[in-house]
Amino acid sequence: MYDKGRSMTDCGIWLVRPESEALALALQERLGGVLYRPWLDIATPQKEQFAAAYRQQSQWIMIAASGIAVRFLEGLAQDKHSDPAVVVLDEAGRFAVSLLAGHEGGANRLAYRVANVTGAVPVITTATEALKPLVVGIGCRKGVTAGQIAAAVHLALGERPLSEVREIVTIDLKANEPGLLDFCELHDLPLRVLASATVAARPWVTKASDWVQQNVGLPGVCEPCALIAGARGRLIVPKTALNGVAVAVVEDNI
Missing domain, CATH: 3.40.50.11220 (Rossmann fold)
Structure with missing residues (x-):
């Protein structure tokens, strides 16, 4: 998408x-x-x-x-x-x-x-789209591939299929990351981009990352992105990192 x-x-x-x-x-x-x-x-x-x-x-x-x-x-x-x-x-x-x-x-x-x-x-x-219950927040290092992102997302989802994902969410600094764009296009998933300032205003993370703070200026990306986009949901998968990709999953509370 x-x-x-x-x-x-x-x-x-x-x-x-x-x-x-x-x-x-x-x-x-x-x-x-x-x-x-x-x-x-x-x-x-x-x-x-x-x-x-x-x-x-x-x-x-x-x-x-x-x-x-x-x-x-x-x-x-x-x-x-x-x-x-x-x-x-x-x-x-x-x-x-x-x-x-x-x-x-x-x-x-x-x-x-x-x-x-x-x-x-x-x-x-x-x-x-509206009945899909999952929002996936993603943060990644520069140059990661669509395959790396797919592997991290599948790890975070476990047995939940991609068909339950409503949207992928990241920050503006990653809006044009080729691997992320390729992953979303390949799986027909919408990519929602949040301003870094929006994420900074709600920097809730289970565990802050020194690397992300130093390079992005935020204590974390994937968890606050998922929580902001899935405002009525709960964090069911906290930050899960694999090979340069960090993923968090929020599920709607209905």
Whole structure:
């Protein structure tokens, strides 16, 4: 589910208000896409403009309230296999909501990409993903391979299958680590990236690592990452290290 940050030429970024332009430009710089500024056409209501443009892109990021997005989409959705993916991002950049064509159309994947760029929380509600109970936090040394990460993850999971993992979580310093990206892509797992400052604000670890403190500036990575992302869960596997990869697992409390 993580696609190494490739630019999206088939994505529309719909701004409802000019005040969102700085956020939209930041998204475009990192993700690509086409900006739509509907207020420039004062003769045509925005809803009509969006309806006319809806099928011109295969993915949409709407910077708007979810209620506005729902009204704009009224009557447009036809089939989850052919509808464009739609992600709604609030103007404060706090939540990236996979609203339409989440699994089949790629909106879930897009929500993670938007969240990782803006620092937002990805909101995924499709049963295929939402019912998976495990969050896996990962910290790793530079240059580790996908095979090394897979071995460490499987060690931490024990008899639990990868199919129960909802997301992989790491810090921004590891967002572009090739082995981690390859592992997530190979297993179709979403990668959630947390700002180091976010992790520093909740540096809970079972045992601090001098090496991580010296090289990353944090007492640990995998445990706080897993606990922040799995906020309603409990740590069922504390830091488990293997060959340069540290893994922690949180399970939802339902």
